[in-house]
Amino acid sequence: MATTTHNPTNTLAKKSRLVTFALITALGLLLIGEAYFGYRFHQLSYEQKRMKEDYSLSNNITFGIFSVDRWGEKISAVVDQRVKGFKLTAKQKTEMRKGIEKELHGLVNKAVSEVTKPQKTLGGKLKKFAFNSIVDVDELHAQVPSFAKTIVTKITSPTSLKRLKNVAASKVDELEEQTYDSTDTTITTVEHNIYKKYHVAGAAAYDRLVETKLAQIRQDTFRCTWGILASVAIALTLWLFLRKQVQLHVPLFVMSLLFAVVLLAVGVSAPIIEVDARIKTLEFALLGDKIVFNNQVLFFQSKSILGIIGTLIEQPKPDAVLVGVLLLIFVVVLPLFRIVARGIYVSCRNFFGSQKVLRFMAFDLGKWDMADVMVVGTxxxxIGLNGILKSQLSGLNIKNDTLTTVTANNSALQLGFFIFVAYVVYAKVLSFIIKRIDEKNAPGKQSNMEYATNDGRD
Structure with a gap:
């Protein structure tokens, strides 16, 4: 009876291949998860950026505090409210009656003195004689209070007050039409397009929608950030558990490099810094009421690393273009080039005759990688820009009986910056790992590739 012999070496090789396949599959699924979170992070970041840009446009100070039309509308509203709500109190009516009585007494005295003064003509003397014979001056003065009361009653009647209010309101509207600037058409167009874009009817609904959506975007972005960082953390944790499994170091390192690619792509494309300076509130006292402007945006910009590079390259000045090109090379291209070179060096460097160039790209090229410098520079x-804005905005804070202004500096580093920082730290860890792998593959020691190849041959 024939017996089947099992080669222990073949069994170990098959087991090694299965473990390698399982590791690559698990890391592949984790990489897909990281890529998904990165894609969602990118989408949410730019949705937030677009929404804030639209909001800063509709609330730009040019279309608010600096707009004559806006001031005209608000002043007209205050005056209209005062005119339409105008009512005379009993005390005011009494004071009005006394004033009218005083004027009527003055008119009577003036008329009497005019008629009773010495006359030179015959007609004048006849008028004076007739006046003295017919008119009783004391009786005229006695009738003044009743005349004054009748006048006050007539003036303060609902019909008269309504007529007076309409006249005053029409004059205010006429003055408003005569006071304008060139922003009215632009404001109307901008607001119409933005409100139509977000399917809202007015400014109040738009503000509520923006506030709600931005809060939701922030929550979703935080979740995506934690998803990305958790994926990378799991990949790094595997190195602790598999540090003695030399045959798994090559696939594990190559997959780790792919995690770095996702981190780098998200870090350079997502907004990293946001500059937002605004007048939070301006209150101007007028006729016992307040004219209020809220959230008047002085300046807003949100930029990613690629956005900063693009802005520099688009500048007409050669020095700005040069800086943009250098940033593109040393912050984006070289890090990506290093990742590729490291992957080739670890996985298939034996296919290259001379490894000096490949080794230089995998190890020594890091001296020219400026990703960490970009973190420090940002x-x-x-810090500098935030300090300048705080200093300048503090000078706009005013508080007195007539005018009150409150400024706000909402500038902040964005989550994209912290993703890029995570890439820089992760790249440093990978540099340490590849050096350890290279030390184990030094002359006189069996390399990972040779070990895996021998497993297959045996």
Whole structure:
């Protein structure tokens, strides 16, 4: 009876291949998860950016505090409200009656003195004689209070007050029409397009919609950020558990590099810094009421690393273009090039005759990688810019009986910046790992590739 012999080496090789396949499959699924979170993060970041840009446009200070039309509308509304709500109190009616009585007494005295003064003509003397014979001056003065009361009653009647209010309102409207600037048409067009875009009827509904949507976007973006970082953390954690499984280091490192690619892509494409300076509230006292402007945006910009590079390259100045090109090379291209070079060096460097160039790209090219410098530069820029904005905006804070202004500096580093920082840290960890792998593959030691190849041959 024939017996079947099992080669232990073949069994180990098959087991090794199965473990490698399982590792690649698991990491592949994790990589897909990271890529999905990265894609959603990118979408949400730009949706937030577009929404804030639209909001900053509709609430731009040019279309608000600096607009004569806006001031005219608000002043007209205050005056109209005062005119339409105008009512005379009993005290005011009494004071009005006293004033009218005083004027009537003055008119009587003036008329009497005019008629009773010495006359030179015959007609004048006859008028004076007739006046003294017929008119009783004391009786005229006695009738003044009743005349004054009748006048006040007539003036303060609902019909008269309504007529007076209409006259005053028409004059205010006429003045408003005569006071205008060139922003009215632009404001109307901008607001119409934005309200139509977001399917809202007016400014109040638009503000509520923006506030609600931005809050939801922030929550979703945070979830995506944690998803990305958790995926990378799991990939790094596997190195702790598999640090002694030399045959798995090559596929694990190559997959780890793919995680770095996703981090880099998200980090350079998502907004990293946002500059938002605005007048939060302006209140101007007028006729016992307040003219209020809210959230008047002075300046808003949200930029990604690629956005900053694109802005520099589009500048007409050669020095700005040069800086943009250098940033593109040293912050985007070289890091990506290093990732590819490291993957080739670890997985298939034996296919290359001379490894000096490949080794230089995998190890020494890191001296020219400026991703970490970009992190420091962005941080310093934010700190400096934030300090300048706070200093300048503090000078616009005013509080007195007539005018009150409150400014706000909403500038902040965005989550895209922290994703890019995560890439820089992750790249440093991978640099440490590849050096350890290279040390194990030094001359006189069996390389990972040779180990895996021998497993297959045996």
């Amino acid at each position: 941080t310093m820029t934010y």
